[in-house]
Amino acid sequence: MNTHKLRPIALAIITLTALAGCNDETTYIEQPKQNQDPARQMRSVFADYQSAIHTLDNTEFGQVTDQMASSRQAVDRMYLDKLENIDRSALSDEDKIYYDTFQFDRNIAIRGASLPNPRFGNFDIPITHFYNYIDWNASVAGAKQETPDDYQSHIQVIREFTAWTNNLHSQYAMGIVDKARLPKVLTNRLVESTEKALAVGTAPYGLLSQGLEDIEQHRDQYEDAFVTEYQKAVADATNAVSGLIDFLKVDYLDGARGAGTAEDTNIGWGDLPNGQAWYQWQLDRNSTTGKPAMELSQLGEDLVADAKAEMIRVAELIVDKRGATPKANWREENGTISLRTFKLLDGNGDIDLNEFFDYLNSEQFFYGRDGRDISGTDYATLCEAASSPSACEAALIDYNTFKTDANDVVAKYFKPIKTDYTIVPVPANREEYDGVGSYGNNEFNLNTNPDYSLQKWNVSTLLLHEAAPGHHFQNAYSIEYPPADKPDYIQNVWYTAYAEGWALYTEWLGLEMGIYGELDNSGKPTFVNATGMCKLDLDYQTFQGGIYTDAEECNALQYFGSLNEAQLRNMRLAVDTGIHAKGWSIKQAQEYMDSNSALGNGDIESESYRYAAYVGQAVSYKSGYLVIKEMLAKAQTELGGQFEWASFHDQLLKYGDQPMEVVETSIENWIKTQ
Template identity: 25%
Template sequence: MQRPALRALLLAATTLAMAPLPTEAAAPAAPASEAGAKATSAADAAFEALYTSEWEWRRSLWGPDEDNPQDTPALPDVGPEAQAEKLARWSKVKAKLARIDTAALSRENQINYAVYANQIDALLTEQQYRDYEKPFNADTSFWGNLAARVREPVKDEPGARAMLAMLRDIPRYYDQQIANMRAGIARGFTAPRVTLAGRDEGIAQVIAAGASEENVFFAPFADLPDTIPQATRTQIEADALRVIKADVIPAHGKLLAFLRNEYTPAARTSLGADKLPDGRAYYLSKIREFTTLEKTPEEIHQLGLAEMARIRARMDDVMREVGFTGTLGEFFEHLRTDPQFYPKTPEELLYRAAWIAKSFDGKASQYFGRLPRSRFAIKPVPDDIAPFYTGGRGGPGIYLVNTYDLPSRPFYSQVALTLHESAPGHAFQMPLAAENTALPAFRRDTYLSAYGEGWALYCEALGEDMDMYETPYDLFGMLSYQAWRASRLVVDTGIHAKGWTREEAQDYLRSNTALSNHEIETEVDRYISWPGQALSYYMGELAFLDARAKAKAALGEKFNIRAFHDAVLEIGSVPLPLIDARVDQLIAEGGVGPYPDEE
């Protein structure tokens, strides 16, 4: 389906990225042509030197981020001097980018420039609004990321020593985070209080486990490889228990006391981002960050309402197909409460996810020419975060399935969830980008939510083309998931720009999706505490759907679904307008994808 308003916006935004390359002067003006080539080369060299230097510096800042783990475990410096350095560095980079003659760049670097400039704008804006003073939300926390980081065993003695050094550094890291949060309290820049209940459970579990082998921070040392001599392994294990007792547990105790006694009582009682300091501008910055588009809250809200009406009409059709004679709301309640739709054991849910993933493997070559080398495991979400976690989450090497509260994990959602979180969604797209050595590192190793989540949501809809939805209930589960993401456009803007209450947001999801009540509650708290992120999914999917419709209309019988998918995946995680630009190139090349021998 073509959406003219979005199409116009996308095309306008691609002007810089896909500007025509300078043409050579007509003969006999050879010197002018040579001068033009030298200018292009100089512009490219200046740009490449700028992003290479900044990217190496940026990587040096990374700590135990779950999406960007370093080979050597280390905790980042999040103190005031480091924050000032980030602000200064990215301000200078932005100024230097503005001085580069983009028309003199090669075609490839014009695209790289558009991607890189978007990254720098987002990073700089976060520093300007001091987002680091609110370093966690209802979905993700720095202590939760750290606990996830240490779950994997170390591979050798140097790795074990580096892990021990990181654990000793936790008190410093947590103290810096606490200082940042205190600064946030002082200016009214905190997480909403209503979203904080129970979010410190993982911290309390670390303390309760004590200096024992049951503590999650002992996990890296629980199965040291035999390549380490036995005496050394024994010493490392003893050192780990001592560090957990002397450093890890006291740091968690201090953090827990701060969150319960100081932060939560001082946290704001308002919900919307527009109630934060300079809140309206802040929310607009989050819309830009998470959609890569210039859209107003009202535009997004109205788009969400229109999409919800379209999806509800399809839901009605499926409901009638299965013979349900009540209202759509009654059908939602039937799906939420009938035991036939829910697993009885965690293994039942995990096995179902594995079956769906392998079923896609049998169809993959029909829809994709290039497949990633990386494979993924299917594991349950860890117990300490499961109560507040989404139904599942995927990425390179992993598909986490939430087996907590089984009556909230319906079978009818599993096909859509698995296509989104595993293959061909996150555990497929992200490795493909990382494996594409033709892209510069800053494009291979970073993730834009609008592209990544948009692609994963597109994969849910693609499941219908691939005949993955074997029953009408499976199809309804996909439509419910589509409605869930479309409703986020309404709910996120409702909360952060229109004064919606938590109850209004929950009621909207309850009236328009088949999500369980537990999922509705955790999801709404996530949207409240993470402004704008929820917008990325459906806005991104619309960009992929519109690009596919455009390619089919232009290419006719030459349209090849594998070539289309290969084309939009080879560019990595990019601002949404560049999806459209890549499809323009695909059309200009007669529908031949980037890997013609594999089509």
């Protein structure tokens, strides 16, 4: 008789998942042996946890079910108990960072799975247009493979995609029963973006057939039986997606909240059953600061009001350069373009900020809308993927020019990094649904659609945020300068507040680095002797289409871009909580952003839908930034002349992503050692 022995971890998982719905508080869990070194105990807990989760679910796309959420919670509880049995005080300051991070992760996950409808206690559900896993997973399932052997293995990936899609279908169906579903306005957008992304040529879900078409083009390399098997797997996957989309269009949409328009109110997470508790959990896992929704909302509104004073200073300089009534082409809501006179001063001689915002959104400030035809550049081939190659090439010229300038300046504040990045345009079929920019895999993805991109005066701040010293630098630094014994678990964690807080901090750091000019006694840029893109020797009659009179005005408007983006993050605190805690409509959010910033209409539209869809994520930017700035001020005050930028940034970056409450402890301990 053959006896099959289970590994200890597998046995533990089976036991725990069987007990997941049980209330037996006396269940015994083996704890780390106390005669081991605490650092080794901790790493053992991390490694065993990763193995346990893999044992629980090793599918390509993950199993999205209530049962899986409950099982994961049981594993989380088990390993939190194991961790907390370790003597934290005996760990080094470095290891305390890892201990606290793992502890935070487990606690936030356990909380999420303890709320009703546990399938919502993760980043994947409900899927929306902004993080469309249907699109992303379908691209993996349908992808071409390198060899026949690869296709033999990949057929299982397609089957797992089908199972994942069918599970997702079931989850949305359950959402009808327990009244936890997306509003009509987001459901429609999810359906539209999915259909557009998965269509290839005339095939509605052709993205899933890319590999199959490759097989059929090389039919002589495959057995007929395998081709038939692969065809069935692809057909099953296509039917599963088609069935899900048809379901969302009819059964799911019927009875969902609202009429499907931007004017619909009460579409936020807070309006779901138990929604306010759910929303606070979303805020906590995104901001990692523990601040309640109403406190974040008030903070946002206060910061929005404060930011306008500095915007007025920039507007006053523009009036000095161009007068109070500059003229420029303006696009009306109906699409017509006419010459408009902008009255930048009101009847009392004060700056009219809303009029100034309009001026900065005139046609001359947008690539592809300024009348220029740019072609034949070094970026022509790259820009074939964009909807407007001319706008794309013009933008890439400017962004790549500033890339060189930024790299030179950044070197004075950080240890050098070797890994480079590339600026690539967002593909045409994603421009309407993606944001203005993103970063991943050493690529700064730039939306160059004339109606959905940022204005020319945003080049500096967007590149600082997404690339260097923002997201790219942050990612490359933690890889190139890792601590000596960094656990594998820590290398895979990701926190929005840390990542986006850092990127927003690097926008502010642009001021410190002199990107917009030397600073005055109050730390504000003077717009002279700048280290950024606005050089004294540029031909300002042609640079960016002749939109600046000189280097000073160029620096002032690039600085305004930094102010405007900072204001965006201020507004996010108010808008995210407005939609999800106060019942705002998307239209209300758009009007709030329009009245308090110079964001373009396309940017405002995409951002407002994003906040409705990507719950709580928008608050993470400013939340993380404020913690980093607070720690910077503390370090500079306590260290005085011993403070070094490169050393401070090294402590922030080398450990990778951390909850912000862990960042505070890390910097405080670092200060004591200096």
